[in-house]
Amino acid sequence: MTKTAFLRPRSAPAESLESLAGLLREWLPLQRWFAGKDRPVTDLGVLSTTELFPGCLHVLVHAGHGGVPAPGGATPAGDCYQLLLGVRERPSPRLGKALIGTVRDGLLAGLTVYDALQDPRAAQLLLERLRRPGTAGPLHFEGDPAQEVPSGLVPRVLNAEQSNSSLVYGDEYILKVFRRIQPGVNPDLEVPGALARQGCHRVPAPVAWLRTTHPFKATLGVLQPYLRNAADGWTLALDALAAGDDFTAQAHALGRATADVHLALSSAFPVGAPGENGRTAAAMTERLIAAAHAVPALQPYVPGLRSAFAALATCDAGPPAQRIHGDLHLGQVLRAGREWFVIDFEGEPSRPLSERRSAHSPVRDIAGMLRSFDYAARQRRPWRPEWARRCREAYCAGYAARAGWDPRKKHGLLRAYETDRAVYEVLYEARHRPDWLPVPMAAIERLAVRGD
Numbered sequence: 001m002t003k004t005a006f007l008r009p010r011s012a013p014a015e016s017l018e019s020l021a022g023l024l025r026e027w028l029p030l031q032r033w034f035a036g037k038d039r040p041v042t043d044l045g046v047l048s049t050t051e052l053f054p055g056c057l058h059v060l061v062h063a064g065h066g067g068v069p070a071p072g073g074a075t076p077a078g079d080c081y082q083l084l085l086g087v088r089e090r091p092s093p094r095l096g097k098a099l100i101g102t103v104r105d106g107l108l109a110g111l112t113v114y115d116a117l118q119d120p121r122a123a124q125l126l127l128e129r130l131r132r133p134g135t136a137g138p139l140h141f142e143g144d145p146a147q148e149v150p151s152g153l154v155p156r157v158l159n160a161e162q163s164n165s166s167l168v169y170g171d172e173y174i175l176k177v178f179r180r181i182q183p184g185v186n187p188d189l190e191v192p193g194a195l196a197r198q199g200c201h202r203v204p205a206p207v208a209w210l211r212t213t214h215p216f217k218a219t220l221g222v223l224q225p226y227l228r229n230a231a232d233g234w235t236l237a238l239d240a241l242a243a244g245d246d247f248t249a250q251a252h253a254l255g256r257a258t259a260d261v262h263l264a265l266s267s268a269f270p271v272g273a274p275g276e277n278g279r280t281a282a283a284m285t286e287r288l289i290a291a292a293h294a295v296p297a298l299q300p301y302v303p304g305l306r307s308a309f310a311a312l313a314t315c316d317a318g319p320p321a322q323r324i325h326g327d328l329h330l331g332q333v334l335r336a337g338r339e340w341f342v343i344d345f346e347g348e349p350s351r352p353l354s355e356r357r358s359a360h361s362p363v364r365d366i367a368g369m370l371r372s373f374d375y376a377a378r379q380r381r382p383w384r385p386e387w388a389r390r391c392r393e394a395y396c397a398g399y400a401a402r403a404g405w406d407p408r409k410k411h412g413l414l415r416a417y418e419t420d421r422a423v424y425e426v427l428y429e430a431r432h433r434p435d436w437l438p439v440p441m442a443a444i445e446r447l448a449v450r451g452d
Helices: 003-007 014-030 093-098 120-131 187-197 233-243 248-268 277-294 296-312 363-377 385-403 411-432 438-450
Strands: 043-053 056-064 079-088 099-102 112-115 134-136 139-143 155-157 165-169 173-177 208-212 218-225 333-336 339-342
Touching (some): 014 099, 093 112, 120 218, 233 248, 233 333, 248 339, 277 411
Antiparallel strands (some): 155 165
16 A cells, blocks of 8 residues: 555545645745745645545645734635645656655655646646546536537646646647635636627637635636637737837727627626726725835835826716726737637736626726736837837727727726726736836836826
8 A cells, every 4th residue: 555545535634734834835935826925924724635536636725924814704814725736655857846845744754745737647637527527525527518528638737927827738728727716706717608608709718617615615727718829919019029010900909809808798797887986096095005015116106196096086987887807918818810819817816806806997907908018018128119109099999999988088097097007017026026127117107207
């Protein structure tokens, strides 16, 4: 009998992995998707442990940062992360960066633990579980009964920077495994499913998904069709800049695609009423103050940035609030042939799930894409502000042609939402990519001083 024999029960006691705490405390902060890089992990607890198949554990861990328990909740303050852990008696040289370490004591003493998503065999077995509806302890494997996923598809890991982990199977399907887990239905399952029912072709529909019922109900992963031979908008924009090409035709078509998705969302979900600008302005101001406290470079610009939010409270209410993408930028759109597709409806992972699932002004998505054109333009020197300006104009014109209203005529709204997005970018870059901080800071200076 091997040391992994104890894994046979479908739900192993959390205590069986307590010996992993030391290894995970060192490994987690090094991962791209770990949200608490600027805070020390003061405690690490196992919330759920389930055997997916022999030698592979599904684990939900709680990483605490010295906070107090959430009001009225059993789960302490901090973040919950999803891990798929492979367990072997002998490490394989192929594990490479997937290796987490060798456990020194406890029930796993002497065994090597690694990130199973990096293991082709484990990735294939995970797809097999998704192909057939069923359960494993608190885990539920579900899918669209009208869609049949073939077996034997070869997996590969996407290495692009992201806040989750994705596997591509045979260039036919892509599985997004959510890393930071919050209670409730993830928008990246909810929204594409609703849009598919609306007949919106701009968003790949869910084929299968994984959820849990313990320690709370949550979405864990979604399988969707993979758009082969597609290129993301960020790559296309950078290629155009490198070649000295114009990007306005693509930007105009992207504006039309964004409007198509917004129109479908307004039909699929309840639409709110305009007139919440005062509350929105207060929330934006609160985020600004918190960001300036965390990033001192923001502090000199706070008075000018607050003026953008103050103007929001008295400007045109704009279009009704509705479900939106929530984190729209050039990296969240794909061009296949002559068509644009929109992906990744999870929203900003740092924000609460309830906020990401609530209604917002569609101007928020538009502002995110406008900021993305600026990001792209600043990747080459000398900076080409006219390239970004033309793209912004074309995108808004394309959006207006399909939506029936022009974002450029909502100047107060657009300035406020673009400012709020730039503040978010400053906080993000300061935490994750300090070398990129000058990009949003240039926008902060423009928005605060000139009020553009």
